[in-house]
Amino acid sequence: METMTAREELLELISHARGDEKHDASSFSTLDAIQVLYEVMNVDPASPGWQDRDRFLLSKGHGPLAYYAVLAHNGFFDGDELARFMSWNGILGAHPDRLQVPGVEASTGSLGHGLPMAVGVAYALRARRRETQRVFVLTGDAELNEGSNWEAIIHAGSARLSNLTLIVVDNRSSNVDLGEIAAKLRAFAWDAVPVDGRDHDALRAGYTRRADGPTAVVAVV
Secondary structure: OOOOOHHHHHHHHHHOOOOHHHOHHHHHHHHHHHHHHHHHOOOOOOOOOOOOOOEEEEOOOOOOHHHHHHHHHOOOOOHHHHHHOOOOOOOOOOOOOOOOOOOOOOOOOOOOOHHHHHHHHHHHHHHOOOOOOOEEEEEEOHHHHOHHHHHHHHHHHHHOOOOEEEEEEEOOOOOOOOOOHHHHHHHOOOEEEEEEOOOHHHHHHHHHOOOOOOEEEEEEO
16 A cells, blocks of 8 residues: 555545535645645644744634644644544634644634734744744735734834744735735835745745744745
């Protein structure tokens, strides 16, 4: 029997979930971005609360299945949980719950909240002199219609939060023409690059970049 690739295993895990709350389009648009991120981040599935870990916040919390599949694939919990998605006897809900799901840093789902929270986490790590630990946060392009994101973007650039990386999954779902998102972020002192959101090498290169301020990877899918 042939061994499945990581991608095939993730798709198999996602296929176990049922129900109308799967938000397939949202989940599949983020799968590559999150898969590669967990190959880059410094985390320990055996100790999700490990003090020296990097942090990831899924601001696009209404489409968590790809996130759940990646967490299960990396050993944070058993893959059988995907079959209990949205069930009374399962831990995986329509939005990630940090009190239920090992490895989840923040309960999200209300759009526009994750990036401001990530700015706070990056600040907290700086205050503790732990700036080598990184904070990643993922939003969708349409989520950037929320004004709270731009307040956080302007402030993070001004504060030079070099331990913060924003991942924007741009699947052109916004009903407002945002133009070139990376250029807008660069205008607010972010080191931002657009990449092919399905190209794992390009994603990895984007995630491993560091600058003297916040970085952003705009993953176009």
